[in-house]
Amino acid sequence: MPPSSIAIIGGGIAGLSSAFYLSRRFPQAAITLFEKSSREGGWINSRRVDVKDGHGNRAQMLLEAGPRTLRSNSGAVLELINLLDLRSSLITTPKTSPAAKHQFLQIPGRPGLTRLPSSLFSLLSLPYASSALVPSILLEAVRPSNKPKGQDDESLGAFLTRRFGAKFERLFGSALVHGIYAADSRMLSTKAAFPMLLEAEKRGNGSLVWGMLRGREKVGLFAGYDVGEVRTLVDNASIFSFFDGMESIPKALKSYLNTAQNVTIKTGVDVNGLRPTTNSEDIEVILGNGETLNASHVVSAIPLPELSKLTSSAPADVLPHLKANPLSSVTVINVVFPPSTRPIHPLGFGYLVPRPAGGYAVPSSGFLGTVFDSCALAAQDTGASGFTKLTVMLGGPHLLTQAHTRMENVLAQLQHHLAPINHLQKGARLPWPVYYEATEHKACIPLLTVGHVGRMNEMKAALKGGPWKGRLEVVGAGVGGVSVGDCVEAGRNVGKDW
Ligand SMILES: Cc1cc2nc3c(=O)[nH]c(=O)nc-3n(C[C@H](O)[C@H](O)[C@H](O)COP(=O)(O)OP(=O)(O)OC[C@H]3O[C@@H](n4cnc5c(N)ncnc54)[C@H](O)[C@@H]3O)c2cc1C
Incomplete structure (x- = not known):
């Protein structure tokens, strides 16, 4: 029987995408989305x-x-942009632009930035030839396959150490994971977070370098997705966003859903219990205000630890592994500098900061990395040109104190990182920003630890059988990947077996 009523819990991108696709797949079903905060x-x-x-x-x-x-x-994101008609507000960063080609590392304890090579060819030039990079890469290419037999998963840290050595892992692997997951690479599951590296290792008969040189099969990447001309618009882009930023997607989803006959969005309403009913196949949804309603099907699009609170009332209904992964916290500091005759930073996407040699227990700047937003997405800003915006990310595995996020300290760190490589004259200081704002995001990125994929398969099996009878589906960053693309893809697939 197709669903007659669907409750969606959570109005983040995963919940909104679920509502969008379910409303089209099941036009007869009454869909209600519950979001506990006042905004989607x-x-x-x-x-x-x-x-x-x-x-x-x-x-x-x-x-x-x-x-x-x-x-x-992500075919799912391109499809959403096409279906929501967001094409005209797209802002792309061409693959040939400095923001696409130049990335930097800030090695703790050293002033300035180190530029990362943009291609294998540029790797052969100085200064890389003398760095940890070239020997590690050359050795990897000739190192025999060393994947432990029968091992299903390992941390990205262990994987990169096994192939490239410990120094490479700390400098490059840890920095990459700081940039995407704000996490410790030694905890992150390779299988869940970087499956493409495992595919490359397989393609290269044990060598990641050979696997990458052989390249991935790109044919059919967007087969089955209604991407229209969006594919052409982003084809030569390394990254993209929208004139009004990333919130353009949830706002467009909200507008679409508000006009859909079969969808109701309830903001400011939290769900605090879920129970399979005993006398029907429905699921009882208990709201924070004490009201209850029955839904034939439910989508959970909230963090897994939150879902564990909702399902904890009856032991038989408890789902496994919801509390297995910790979540990283990040402080985001938006900074805008006034126009100046000297550039604030070199041209590029930004820089990442690797794990300190002494680990996270040693006192550090707390920096995970800094994005040079003006370089990649200047077309989002209007008015006088010359202002420079950048975003500093702090926290993750670092222990942060309030002092870390004080603007004086952040500016002193930026000065230390940017002055030597920049055209700043000796002794020149960065100007005081015309605007800055720090936002602390507590428990914002799930850390998909080793074994995550296996655990999620067990959770999905428990949802199919037992008291939930396949009527509860769980999506969101904590399940199948944290990127916006992963979350939209999950929303697109929800309810396919209903
Ligand atoms: C600082 C930062 C930078 C990032 N950068 C990028 C990037 O550049 N590119 C990229 O692709 N991804 C990035 N990500 C990751 C991506 O943004 C997130 O993983 C994704 O937005 C998560 O979406 P979600 O819908 O799963 O969860 P959420 O956004 O957490 O949404 C869940 C919603 O559920 C609501 N909720 C929770 N409990 C209840 C309840 N009991 N009842 C009702 N509602 C409830 C919450 O209020 C929330 O609105 C970044 C993440 C962060 C934090």
Whole structure:
């Protein structure tokens, strides 16, 4: 029997995407989405601020507190952009632009930035030839396959150490994981977070370098997705966003859902219990205000530890592994500098900061990385040109104190990182920002620890059988991947077996 009534819990991108696709797949079903806060979008949060300097220059800067960019490899996101008609507001960063080609590392304890190679060819040039990079990569290419037999999963840290050595893992692997997961690479599951590396290892008969040189089969990447001309628009883009930022997607989803006959969005309403009913196949949804309603099917699009609270009333209904993964916390600091004759930072996407040699227990700047937003997405800003916006990310596995996020300290760190590589004259200081804002995101990114894929398969099996009878589906960042693309893809697939 197709669903007659569907309750969706959570109005982040996973919940909104679920509502969008379910409303089209089951036009006869009454769909209600419950979001406990007053706004939809979850971690996606874009805003425009007015800034001015002491010389009368004014601008309106688009700032992101959460995700800021998308990649063109997600068919689900491209399809959503096409179906929601967001094409005209797309802003792309061409693959040939400095923001696409130049990335940097800030190695703790050293001033300045180290540029990362943009291609295998540039790897052969100095200064890389003398760095940890080249020997590790050359050795990897000739190292025999060393994947432990029968091992189902390992941390990204263990994987990269096994193939490239410990120094490479700390400098490059840990920095990469800081940039995407705000986490410790030694805890993150390779299978869950970087399955493409395992595929490359297989393609290269044990060598990641050979596997990557052989390349991935790209044919049919978007087969089955209604991407229209969006594919052409983002084809040559390394990353993209929208004129009004990432929140353009949840806002467009909300507008679509508000006009759909079969969908109701209830903000400011939290769900605090879920129970399979005993006398029917329905699921009882208990709201924070004490009301209850029965739904024939339910989608949970909230963090897994939250769902565990909702299902904890009857031991038989408890789902396994909901509390297995910790969540990382991140402080995002948006900074806008006034126009200046000297550039604030080198041209590029930004820089990442690897794990300190002494680990996370040693005192550190707390920096995970900094994004040079003006370089990649300047077209989002209007008014006077010349203002520079960047975003500093702190926290994750680092222990943060309030002192870490004070602007004086952040500026001192930026000075240490940016001054030597920049054209700043000796002794010159970075200007005081015309705008800055720190946002603390507690428990915002699930850390998919080793064994995650196996645990999620067990959870899905428990949902199919037992008291839930396949009528509860669980999606969101904590299940199948944390990127916006992963969350939209999950929403697109929800209810396919109903
Ligand atoms: C700082 C930061 C930067 C990021 N950068 C990028 C990026 O550049 N690119 C990218 O692709 N991804 C990025 N991500 C990841 C991505 O943004 C998130 O993983 C994704 O938005 C999560 O969406 P979600 O719907 O699963 O969860 P959420 O956004 O957490 O939404 C869940 C919603 O459920 C609601 N809720 C919770 N409990 C209840 C309840 N009991 N009843 C009702 N409602 C409830 C919450 O209020 C929330 O609105 C970033 C994440 C962060 C935090």
